Amino acid sequence: AQSVTQLGSHVSVSEGALVLLRCNYSSSVPPYLFWYVQYPNQGLQLLLKYTSAATLVKGINGFEAEFKKSETSFHLTKPSAHMSDAAEYFCAVSDSGGYQKVTFGTGTKLQVIP
């Protein structure tokens, strides 16, 4: 069975500060890993994904994440937070097989303080 754990249901940062959202995964097979973002009253949209190519993955809006197998982590970072980054962020994992059922974490709400 695969799962993800997101540390911190709420994170607050000042505008311009580093954003770090933590995600650890558990998977019995090489995983595919994703970060999705959900803005208020909207569905989720993909920020970035890791599918066994480069371990440092760049996504939209200046976000990136690094796959670290030794730490079973896939933390999401952004060097400088913008007010528009305020949203809920979900880490997700799927196996690399054809079934590709995706398991989502519980989400982290990011607050950006002016």
Added chain:
Amino acid sequence: DAGVIQSPRHEVTEMGQEVTLRCKPISGHNSLFWYRQTMMRGLELLIYFNNNVPIDDSGMPEDRFSAKMPNASFSTLKIQPSEPRDSAVYFCASRPLTSDEQFFGPGTRLTVL
């Protein structure tokens, strides 16, 4: 492309009533997912279709819930009878064969009184 379309966007009903949620996936996508999102339980996968065939319905909470996908361009999620604990936002997502990315609809906010 219009994206994944869900209707209605908001539904308020009374306990015991039947509720039908609708989803139109993105044209050409062969996988469709129904999710439920609540504060307490987060985002839960209810059921997953591949080429209109249900693959995994282990997330469907109980027999009151049923889902169908009669063709590649339409799916329904039905709750009968509805209960207050079914109040949640229900999302539909679709995925093309050639990608790992799921495309989510805007959701249906269901309130059961």
